[in-house]
Amino acid sequence: MDxxxxxxxxxxxxxxxxxxxxxxxxxxxxxxxxxxxxxxxxDLNALRPDDDSLRALxxxxxxxxxxxxxxxxxxxxxxxxxxxxxxxxxxxxxLVVSGxxxxxxxxxxxxxxxxxxxxIVRGEGEAALDTLVxxxxxxxxxxxxxxxxxxxxxxxxxxxxxxxxxxxxxxAWSALPIEVYLANPIWGGNSNNSxxxxxxxxxxxxxxxxxxxxxxxxxCVSAMGFGRYRFRGAAHVMAEVEALLDRYAVxxxxxxxxxxxxxxxxxxxxxxxxxxxxxxxxxxGRLDQARPEVxxxxxxxxxxxxxxxGESASQAVLDAMEKRITVDEMRAAVRATKAAxxxxxxxxxxxxxxxxxxxxxxxxxxxLDEELANRRMFVATPYPGTPLFRExxxxxxxxxxxVRDYVAGLGDADRLLxxxxxxxxxxxxxxxxxxxxxxxxxx
Numbered sequence: 001m002d003x004x005x006x007x008x009x010x011x012x013x014x015x016x017x018x019x020x021x022x023x024x025x026x027x028x029x030x031x032x033x034x035x036x037x038x039x040x041x042x043d044l045n046a047l048r049p050d051d052d053s054l055r056a057l058x059x060x061x062x063x064x065x066x067x068x069x070x071x072x073x074x075x076x077x078x079x080x081x082x083x084x085x086x087x088x089x090x091x092x093x094x095l096v097v098s099g100x101x102x103x104x105x106x107x108x109x110x111x112x113x114x115x116x117x118x119x120i121v122r123g124e125g126e127a128a129l130d131t132l133v134x135x136x137x138x139x140x141x142x143x144x145x146x147x148x149x150x151x152x153x154x155x156x157x158x159x160x161x162x163x164x165x166x167x168x169x170x171x172a173w174s175a176l177p178i179e180v181y182l183a184n185p186i187w188g189g190n191s192n193n194s195x196x197x198x199x200x201x202x203x204x205x206x207x208x209x210x211x212x213x214x215x216x217x218x219x220c221v222s223a224m225g226f227g228r229y230r231f232r233g234a235a236h237v238m239a240e241v242e243a244l245l246d247r248y249a250v251x252x253x254x255x256x257x258x259x260x261x262x263x264x265x266x267x268x269x270x271x272x273x274x275x276x277x278x279x280x281x282x283x284x285g286r287l288d289q290a291r292p293e294v295x296x297x298x299x300x301x302x303x304x305x306x307x308x309x310g311e312s313a314s315q316a317v318l319d320a321m322e323k324r325i326t327v328d329e330m331r332a333a334v335r336a337t338k339a340a341x342x343x344x345x346x347x348x349x350x351x352x353x354x355x356x357x358x359x360x361x362x363x364x365x366x367x368l369d370e371e372l373a374n375r376r377m378f379v380a381t382p383y384p385g386t387p388l389f390r391e392x393x394x395x396x397x398x399x400x401x402x403v404r405d406y407v408a409g410l411g412d413a414d415r416l417l418x419x420x421x422x423x424x425x426x427x428x429x430x431x432x433x434x435x436x437x438x439x440x441x442x443x
Contacts, residue, residue, distance in 0.1 A: 001066040001133060003032055004087070004094075007043045008072040008079035018046045019184035020256065023208045024100060025071050026171030028125055033172060037133070038063075041172075044079075046180040058086050065091050067136040069125075070117075071100035074383060075410045077113065084116035095136040099125045105221060105384045106407070108149075108156045113404050119155035124211070126168060127159035161228075165211065166236040170243060178248065181205065186254035187282060187305055187345070201252035201280070205244050209237045209270070213258040215286070217309075218322050218387040219349065219380065222258060229262065234269035242277065253281040254305075261285035261294065261306075271301035280304050282343075288325045290333035295340035303342055308333070310346035313366030314359035317352050327366070334370050348377040350435060351421040351428060353391060355380075357443070360421075360431055364440035377435050379416050392420055 007022040025041060032039045042057060049057060068087050070080050084096055099121035103110055110120055119135070121128045131145050135155070147158040162168060182203045210231035213222040244250045253274075260283035261267055274281060282305030290306070298306075312318055315327050337344035348363055367375055382389035382396065384403065389396075399418045400406040409417055419428045434442050 001037050001136065002063045003037050003039045003067045003069070004061075004063075004065045004091075005029060005039060005041050005069045005071065006083060006087070007041065007045050008070070008076040008083060009045045009048055010073055010075060012048065017184040018048070018180055019186050019204070020206045020254075021171065021173070021176055021178070021181050022071065023171055023206070023256075024125065025069075026173065026176060027168055028069070028129065029172040029175045030169035031126060031129060034169065035129070035133075039172075039175065040065075041175045043176055044083075046177040055086070058090050061090075065094045067132055068094045068096045069121075069132070070096070070098045073101040074105045074407060076102055077404075077407050077410075081114045081116075084114050088116040095119070095132065095139065097121060097132060099128070101221070107385070108151065109403075111151075111154050111156075117154070119157060122156065122158040124161045125159070126162050128157050131157060131159070161211070161230075163230060165230055165232045170240045173244075173247070182248055182250065186252070186256070187307070203248060203250045204252040204254060205248065205250045206254045206256045207237065207240055207244075208257060209255055209260065210257045210262070214262060215259075215324065216322065216387075217311075218320075218391070219311075219352075219382070221383055221386055231263055231266055234266055234273060237270055238273040238277075241274070241279070245277065245279065251280065253279060255281065255283035257284060259284060259286055259289075261289045264294070267294070268297060271297050271303075274303075275301040278302065282306065284308070286325070287330045287333035287346075290337055292336045292340070295336055295342060299340040299342050305343045305345065306337055307345045307347065308337075310363075310366075311349045312352065312355070312359065313363040314355070317355050317359050320354055321349075321352060327362075331366070331370065334372070344372070345374050346372055347374065349380050350377040350431065351380040351416070351419060351423075353380070353388070353420045353422075355421040355423070357423055357427065357431065360423075361443050364443045368440055375435075375438055375440055379432070380420050381410065381417070382420070383410075392418070395420065 005025045007025055029039045029041055068091060070083060072080060080098055080102060088096055095118050096116060097119050098110060098117055103120040104122045107122060111117055131148060134142055149156045182205060185201050186204045186206050212229040214229045241253055280302045282303060284307045287308045310330060311321060311323060313327050318325060334344050350360060382392040395418055396406050416432055419425050421428050431443055
């Protein structure tokens with residue numbers, strides 16, 4: 001079967017270059033290829049076409065697709081709606097499906113938001129592939145399948161998440177415009193994101209070595225419970241890293257796991273191999289896992305960057321977020337990371353429910369006292385399905401005509417859509433202006 005997988009653009013409005021390959025789609029591409037299907041990946045995030053070029057990419061493609069899969073973060077709603085309509089018009093008999101973050105977060109309601117869809121896949125998609133191919137071939141004659149539910153001729157498929165990640169193939173890099181990603185740094189440089197990596201990279205690549213997160217911070221989609229924490233073995237991870245070195249001459253690896261530092265034994269094994277091959281790398285981790293002996297091992301293995309979710313330096317706000325960390329632990333971790341010679345980049349959230357100006361000042365003081373490079377702060381953004389969204393829903397409904405309108409306005413979590421803090425709107429806007437101007441001392 002001819003299959004089309006589509007990656008919509010992200011970060012265009014924020015002028016963020018494409019620097020992170022769509023790992024999920026690339027793994028699905030590899031699996032479909034192993035099963036004999038001909039797969040095309042239309043990576044619009046890498047290509048960034050104008051309207052005329054987009055129409056040509058879709059309408060001039062001579063292939064007759066049986067299955068079309070859209071993927072993307074929750075911020076891609078407008079793109080997915082537009083693409084689904086264009087692809088439905090071009091391929092009226094194809095099974096058009098949405099998966100990934102948007103479909104997972106919104107669920108069955110997405111079918112009413114995007115009428116051109118035949119169905120959605122929630123959670124991780126590997127175990128859904130065979131069912132989707134069967135649906136494309138025998139839509140009206142398919143019996144019951146695990147995780148498959150129907151409503152008025154359209155479906156929601158929620159497959160079991162794969163538990164043995166080592167059984168999955170490496171991403172199908174050759175199906176992507178890979179040079180675009182290699183040329184744009186994952187962190188630092190001209191990535192135009194919140195990273196503060198002080199060492200430039202020439203050709204960088206992202207690797208996902210685990211899925212899920214053992215923690216359940218109230219603002220995070222990991223708290224929705226789609227797939228427990230699982231990790232790939234060191235040998236499987238290093239085979240991918242070495243393939244990237246051999247094929248593409250990368251000089252920096254960004255491990256984009258939610259938390260690369262969770263499993264200490266595997267971390268030591270991976271560090272030993274990374275030291276052997278001699279490549280610089282970075283990752284994400286939790287501040288309460290940043291112990292001096294761990295950081296020393298990572299630095300010795302070539303780690304030059306760790307991104308931490310600081311979120312707030314007010315203990316009251318951290319507790320409200322259910323971060324399960326103290327400000328003292330945060331401070332000790334920042335200093336230990338710097339002492340190990342690793343750049344510590346902390347990201348922050350402003351305007352969390354209940355946050356006062358004094359709470360926000362505590363975060364600003366922390367950033368200034370610890371001389372942290374990143375002084376940007378995201379705005380607390382309730383994503384559908386998270387505990388924070390359920391808490392904020394009355395205020396969202398008060399400000400927006402519908403949840404769909406709210407989701408359609410989501411950007412890079414740096415725009416003020418609704419004030420959830422304890423501050424009056426005028427005061428919070430004043431604080432946001434000071435943050436955006438880099439004048440944290442005046443908060």
